[in-house]
Amino acid sequence: MAHKQYILPSAGDRCHVMGILNVTPDSFSDGGRHEAAEAALAHARAMIAEGADIIDIGAESTRPGAAAVDETAEWARLEPVLEPVIALGVPVSIDTYKAAIARRACALGAALVNDVWGLQKDPAMADVVAEAGVPVVMMHNRLEADASIDILSDMDRFFERSMEMAARARIPRERQILDPGFGFGKTMDQNYLVLNRLDHLARHGLPVLAGASRKRMIGAVLDVPTGERLFGSLAVHLLASERGAVIVRVHDVRPHVEALAIQAAMRREAFAGEPVRTGH
Template sequence: MKDRLPLKLNPDQPLVMGILNVTPDSFSDGGQFNAAKAAIIHADLMIKNGAKLIDVGGESTRPGAVEVDAEEELKRVIPVLEQLRELPVVLSIDSYKARVAKQACELGVQVVNDVWGLQRDAAMADVVADAEAHVVMMHNRLEVDPDIDIVSDVKRGFEASIAKADRAGIPKEKQILDPGFGFGKTLEQNYRVLACFEEFQSFERPLLVGASRKSMIGRVLNNEPEERLAGSLAVHSLALQKGADIVRAHDVKEHVEICEIIAAYRKWGQSN
């Protein structure tokens, strides 16, 4: 296997992570790319449109989705990863299962995107550390609670995830935090997290934002997932202005363009 491109994070230049769901039931694009050939074609298009990372997922994590076991998840993602590793892009595996992450990293995946922030599978932190991979540690909740202080809850979740990553020996610079829009949060709580996004910079880790086509947009605009590009750009632009380093998105070209505008703003728009 040839050497993979390194993941280079630059606070002055946000990156776009393209979403590649090889699932039959994801909320936005389920069934579109679950054949390996279609997935590779779509990944190639995202790369041409400027994606620096491709996040491959073999299990839908939308509310109400049916869980799949590691064996089924591997059947979905391994054929795609085996071909994607030849493309000029950083690869990410969207999984909370250590077994899936381990086999993906053995194929050259450099980022493990864990929607449970290393807190679901006890072996995950060690798998990431052994692979010398980056990890996206997302905040999540088993149940929605409209009465809690959601920003404080996100911070506590980050603290717990960081503690696990530190104990396993994952370097600080390879720990990426994601506040988890749409996961275990009410509509109002999602926007509260967005409003306070800059507070997460205190953890001194790269920040990822991923609200692409989610219901926090659809419920405000009363539209379907495929109609949520403008809303996705709006939410992500706000998060970028508040310090996001990576944007996880379905619509890569448009998000690359807003990242370029944000980069120009960070370079020239700040007062001296």
């Protein structure tokens, strides 16, 4: 099946919203909620109706302490859901670090690969992405947090390795996207340093995705449980967009679509002298 092509937002457009669809029993925020195929499809439809630009489907939790899932189990969770969601007509991203899963998902029509290990976990991943001809999100990750390191320098080195792997596999630069990996192998202070200095990533010349939806970095500041972190998530993602992110990965689609539309209207008026457009 040919994939529904994903096209990054143009200058002046609203930052794109990637809606999260977890088909896992143990994700930190919504584990088990969309595990059944019917529930997953209904949630995908709802996110599309709310304005999601892309749906990100994952079948293995990457929360701290989550049990690893083998390829067979991961595909068993994905298979009943993936093709029906792709058929809805909005680009679909596959959230996996396993090359075999990415290959099968792209063969069904997935439009993007979202790799939380930035092509560095599975040596076959870069070639799979190149063969599929889809964009890839390369996320910064660490096995554990270390408060003593310069996290920005660590990210630079990590992304340089990822970009080298992408180049060797002949993944065009216009299909490479960086993700700073909020909450992955970072202390709380490092998460906020990365947010504050997100424009640092501009030196790599690639678009940036930010995903902090409902994460502990928000709960720690606001002292609210996972399900009550919408307002904090909006704040972090609006700040990330101001600092250069062109995609945000979220659980709550409509609030982000609307907040980012207001931000885009302000940008058009302030920087481009264009009239403010109505509607999405």
